[in-house]
Amino acid sequence: MNHTARYLTACLIFTLYACSQSTQQWSRELPYEPARTPETGDILHTATGHFVSQQQLFSSINHFPFVYVGELHDNPASHRLELEILSAMQQRHPGRISLGMEMFNIDQQIALDQWVAGELSVKAFLRESRWFDNWGMDFELYRELLEYCRDHGIPVIGLNVNKTLARKVSMTPLDALDEASSAQLPEMDMNDPYQQLMIEKIFGAHGAGVTMLESFSRGQTLWDEAMAATLVDYMREREDHHMLVVAGGWHVNYGFGIPRRVHRRLPLPYVLVGGHNLEIPEQKRSQLMDVELPAFPMPPVDYLVYQKYEVFSPRGVTLGVEIDDSDDQPGVLVVNIVPGSVAELAGIHRGDTLLRIDGVSLNENFDLIFEVRTRRPGDGALIELKRGSETVALEVVFADPQD
Numbered sequence: 001m002n003h004t005a006r007y008l009t010a011c012l013i014f015t016l017y018a019c020s021q022s023t024q025q026w027s028r029e030l031p032y033e034p035a036r037t038p039e040t041g042d043i044l045h046t047a048t049g050h051f052v053s054q055q056q057l058f059s060s061i062n063h064f065p066f067v068y069v070g071e072l073h074d075n076p077a078s079h080r081l082e083l084e085i086l087s088a089m090q091q092r093h094p095g096r097i098s099l100g101m102e103m104f105n106i107d108q109q110i111a112l113d114q115w116v117a118g119e120l121s122v123k124a125f126l127r128e129s130r131w132f133d134n135w136g137m138d139f140e141l142y143r144e145l146l147e148y149c150r151d152h153g154i155p156v157i158g159l160n161v162n163k164t165l166a167r168k169v170s171m172t173p174l175d176a177l178d179e180a181s182s183a184q185l186p187e188m189d190m191n192d193p194y195q196q197l198m199i200e201k202i203f204g205a206h207g208a209g210v211t212m213l214e215s216f217s218r219g220q221t222l223w224d225e226a227m228a229a230t231l232v233d234y235m236r237e238r239e240d241h242h243m244l245v246v247a248g249g250w251h252v253n254y255g256f257g258i259p260r261r262v263h264r265r266l267p268l269p270y271v272l273v274g275g276h277n278l279e280i281p282e283q284k285r286s287q288l289m290d291v292e293l294p295a296f297p298m299p300p301v302d303y304l305v306y307q308k309y310e311v312f313s314p315r316g317v318t319l320g321v322e323i324d325d326s327d328d329q330p331g332v333l334v335v336n337i338v339p340g341s342v343a344e345l346a347g348i349h350r351g352d353t354l355l356r357i358d359g360v361s362l363n364e365n366f367d368l369i370f371e372v373r374t375r376r377p378g379d380g381a382l383i384e385l386k387r388g389s390e391t392v393a394l395e396v397v398f399a400d401p402q403d
Contacts, residue, residue, distance in 0.1 A: 030299060040278050042306045046299040057273075057303055058088035065235065066270035068245045068259055070252030070301065073137050077307040078275055082246050083145050085273065090152055093242050099149055100231055102223075102247035103135045103142065104158030112156045116149055127366050134163070138314050145246075157234055159245070161226035170219035186229040189264070190221055194256040197294040224251060228261035236266060249274060253300045274301035277309040284309050316373040317398035319343050323354070325364045331355040331386060332362050346396040349387065356384040372398075 032049025043052050052060070061067050069085060071078035089097045104112060111128035114120045120128060122143075131139055149156050160166075161184075168181050174188065199217050227247065235243055251257040252272055259270050320341020323332040331353040337344050348354075354362050357371045358381050375381060377400040384393050 038276075038278065038306045040306055040308050044304040044306070046302060046304055052303070054084070057305075058085070058092075061085065061271045061273065061303070062089060062092045062242075063269075064271045065241065065268040066231070066243050066245060066259070066262065068247070068252045068270060068272050070249035070272070070274040071246055072275060072277070072309070073248060074141070074312050075275070075277070075307070076141065076310045076312050079141055079145060081273070081275065081305055081307075082244070083148060086145065086148060086154070086244050089242055089244055090148075090154065095153075096240060097242045097244065098155040098157055098234065099145070100157045100159045100227070100234070100243055100245040102160055102227060102251060103137070104129065104156070105134065105160040105162045106158050106230060107162050108134065108158045112158055115146065116153060116156055118150060123370050126370060132366070132369060138312065138316075140315065141312060157230065157243075159227040159230045159247070161222055166219060166222060169222045170215050173214070174218065185222070186225040187265075188221055188225050189261065190217065192221075192256050192260070194254060194294070194296055195220065195224075197296075198250070198256075201293055202291055220250075220257075224257045224261050227251065227258050228265060231258070231262050232265040235268070254296050254298055271303070272301040273303045273305065275305045275307040278306050279308040281309060281311050283311060315376060317342070317375050317377055317379070317400070319348075319368070319372050319396070319398075321348065321354075323365050323368060329353065330361075330363065332365055332368055334385075342396050342398055346383070346394050348383070348385065348394060348396075351387075352392075353386040354383060355386055355391070357381050 030044075030046050030049065032047075034044055034049050034051065038044060038051075043054065043057050044050070045052050067085065067089065069078075069082050071082065086097075086099060108129045111120065111125060114128065115125045122139075126132065126139060146156065148154070165181060165184050168177065169185070172181075174182075174185070174190075177185075196217060199213060199220060203213050203216060227245075231243065231245065235241060245252075245258065247258060252259065253274055255272060259272065262268075263270065318338075318341070320338035320343040321334050322336035322338075324335050325332045327333070334343075334348060334350055334352045334354060337348065337350050354368060356362060357368065360367065360371055362368050362371075371381075375398045377398060380395060380397050382393055383396055384391060386392075
């Protein structure tokens with residue numbers, strides 16, 4: 001396996017762990033044992049061991065300039081919590097709140113601004129932000145949150161670094177980076193002991209060597225430092241402003257990711273909120289990783305929300321084609337067909353050029369991806385395609401991807 005392949009494999013391991021970590025037991029005892037066994041829906045103030053109501057949670061966190069929520073990316077319960085907190089902040093501080101999101105990078109800010117201004121449809125926003133290229137999760141998980149921001153004029157700030165720089169830093173020691181890449185780096189503190197312990201425990205358990213550990217240490221530090229720098233640049237000139245920050249759990253929990261790095265630059269008060277999944281469906285248990293975390297000396301979050309790990313079922317369907325829009329001709333070229341797929345059953349062939357679906361012109365891959373994702377199981381569509389010198393019209397019927 002070459003270095004790039006090893007890097008991508010380790011990326012997958014890290015992503016799966018970052019998404020699944022909050023299904024694990026925390027790595028230390030809470031300061032106070034709760035008076036009773038927590039139940040789904042409970043909210044625990046970890047410093048005191050007291051349960052609080054949702055309204056008490058909102059009242060408390062509304063005073064902080066920075067509110068960090070560590071999410072489990074594919075759990076709808078995480079996204080409902082974020083929306084509830086954002087709504088509470090909007091009611092308390094109308095016109096003085098913003099939403100910072102790990103899911104977007106700084107190159108997507110123009111599209112985010114246009115979305116909030118109401119200038120883009122969902123299709124145009126997904127196209128302009130290059131959602132399908134930049135974030136692996138289904139847009140429906142984030143749609144309500146983003147629509148709330150648009151409807152209330154709440155600025156959405158893309159926090160992350162672009163993928164090109166992230167890949168370079170992960171694969172190249174900092175002192176060996178080219179001058180242009182080095183100039184893009186934020187201030188990098190590579191010496192946080194708790195982050196290093198976390199990375200060593202996760203990757204050490206999977207046989208990663210020193211080189212791979214160093215690679216992921218650089219990558220994780222870059223993500224956290226870049227997001228922290230973007231937050232500080234935005235908040236420094238905004239007095240009496242409040243920012244909700246949503247990011248994966250390991251960027252927030254225990255405070256050594258984004259929060260501590262923001263505080264180093266701009267020492268304002270902050271509060272950490274995170275979920276702990278009491279109910280884990282069987283199909284999600286395979287995502288749990290057998291890693292014994294270090295005994296961090298601080299609580300994971302200030303407020304622990306006990307949740308159910310809900311199974312998100314994408315509503316979309318698939319056509320079952322691999323496509324290419326790299327030439328200058330109209331339509332998208334079918335370069336491969338998935339055996340048994342909707343496309344194969346409808347009679348689409350490798351080498352066909354798809355021109356239109358239900359009358360909508362297909363000028364690039366995105367057009368087909370978006371149109372297919374708006375369909376539901378049982379829906380039919382008319383696909384017009386070019387095969388050699390003739391134009392063919394085929395009826396397709398979309399099936400449930402799980403069938």
